[in-house]
Amino acid sequence: MIQHHPGEELLLTLAAGRLESGPSVLIDAHVETCESCRVQWRHLQAIGGALIDEAEPALLKTDALSRTLARIDALAEACNPNENVQGAATTPHAVLPNGARLPRSLRGSTISRWHWMGPGMRWSRIELSHEPQASLFLLRIAPGRSLPIHSHSGVEFTQVLCGSFDDGRAVFGPGDFDAADSGVHHQPIVCKGSDCVCLAYVSAPLKFDSKLAAFIGQRIGL
């Protein structure tokens, strides 16, 4: 049961085509798994289409068409539950635990193998074909392990692919979405049972309390 969703403002920004590719991938990944957000998303898209019809013509970014086509491909694939993105990703790539699969919005991305980050903690870098500089990661953390305590200089979006974590604000399980900003100072701890794999996006580097964590975070680009 999905408990945590992107806010309506985020969905509306996405529907209006005003969200960068990095965060869009996270929201698309959530919408793929969440029926209620999918319904809301379609509704907002219809509103967005009506607004565009009435809007004054404006110049688009040069990559607007390729980004739109990539989004349309991802949405079309979301309608085909038998398609396996993991098999389509560039190899070698991070392998997920049994039962978990990569969101379709990652199709065409380059996904690195798992890298060691600390005891029980691994990370994988994701490069989007149309926006490779976006800070997107997979994080795989073992039960009982935690990310070092940190706050944020920008926004951090997290979509849980499998397992769950508790950061003191709430427990986030499979399919849940979290948005954290400079007002959130937290330490996500993975719940008992199984590894937790999350798709994460940061708009700016995290601010770790510990110097060692800050050093490791800087090397990773987190």
Ligand SMILES: [Zn+2]
């Ligand atoms: Zn949702």
